[in-house]
Amino acid sequence: MKVELIDYMGTDDTVASSARVSFARSANDFTQEQNAKLINYLATNGHFTTFTHCFVSLAMTAPIAIKAQCDKHVVGFTSNTESRRYIKTTPTLFVPTFRHAPSGNIKQGSGVERDDNAILQAHYEHHCKTCIAVYEEMIAQGVAPEVARFILPQGVETNWVWTGSLYAWARFYNQRTDPHAQKEIQDLAKMVGEIIEPLYPHSWKALVGDLNERPYQP
Numbered sequence: 678m679k680v681e682l683i684d685y686m687g688t689d690d691t692v693a694s695s696a697r698v699s700f701a702r703s704a705n706d707f708t709q710e711q712n713a714k715l716i717n718y719l720a721t722n723g724h725f726t727t728f729t730h731c732f733v734s735l736a737m738t739a740p741i742a743i744k745a746q747c748d749k750h751v752v753g754f755t756s757n758t759e760s761r762r763y764i765k766t767t768p769t770l771f772v773p774t775f776r777h778a779p780s781g782n783i784k785q786g787s788g789v790e791r792d793d794n795a796i797l798q799a800h801y802e803h804h805c806k807t808c809i810a811v812y813e814e815m816i817a818q819g820v821a822p823e824v825a826r827f828i829l830p831q832g833v834e835t836n837w838v839w840t841g842s843l844y845a846w847a848r849f850y851n852q853r854t855d856p857h858a859q860k861e862i863q864d865l866a867k868m869v870g871e872i873i874e875p876l877y878p879h880s881w882k883a884l885v886g887d888l889n890e891r892p893y894q895p
Contacts, residue, residue: 678771678861679738680868683838687731689879692716692843695727713879720883728844728880729753733873737839740771742831743861746853753845758837761826765816768833770805772798773861786857805830846873847884 690704693712696719697703704712719727739747744758761768775797777788791797808828815825841849846869852858853866874881 678740678743678834678865678868679736680865680872681736682872683734683736685731685733685876687843687877689713689716689877691731692719692727692877692880695730696724716879717883720880720886725844728847728884729842731843731877731880732840733843733846733876734838734840735869735872736836737865738769738834738836739865740773740832740861741829741835743859743865744835744837746859746862747839747849747865750841750845750849750852753848754839754841756837756839759835761829762823765822767813768809768829768835770802770809770830771832771834772802773832774798775801776860785859787860801832805832809833843873843877843880844884847881850885 693704693715696715775791775794777791779786779788808830812825812828816822850866850870853862
């Protein structure tokens with residue numbers, strides 16, 4: 678999996694100014710400390726619209742199954758994804774760590790890494806690479822890419838451009854770094870955070886905070 682910055686708009690001052698415009702003022706009329714305090718107040722009291730004036734575009738790479746989870750985040754986002762109706766390149770296979778099923782009546786999530794992880798990974802790679810090889814044979818034989826793609830496993834990676842407001846990204850991060858989220862999307866969300874945090878240090882800290890003390894999330 679991979680996340681790369683494409684472009685972004687706005688700064689912490691953008692957030693502060695969007696709030697201070699109510700009083701016909703801007704971030705430039707106050708100190709950085711005052712603006713930081715305001716940002717923290719806005720985040721912890723549900724004034725989320727001020728964080729929607731900043732946008733970040735990222736180039737995302739993740740397995741199809743993880744991309745499907747990302748697609749559930751719609752509000753504040755827009756995306757465009759590569760289509761195997763048009764491309765014929767060999768997809769990259771993501772190899773997960775195989776973990777134990779959750780205990781009891783829990784229906785989702787997973788436990789610790791299995792002792793036979795290496796064996797399961799080899800088994801997984803063998804069958805997935807067989808599917809990828811058949812895909813390539815179909816393409817070589819002139820089968821339409823839009824049909825040949827059906828044989829590809831969910832473990833192959835796909836690429837997309839994902840653009841969202843600062844608030845939308847923080848909400849994605851908060852939900853997907855939660856311990857109940859699948860580990861793979863937790864890892865992806867943390868990559869997102871590593872990119873966005875230095876762009877909006879005060880806002881990101883205010884919106885994300887401590888994992889155990891999440892700020893307001895409507």
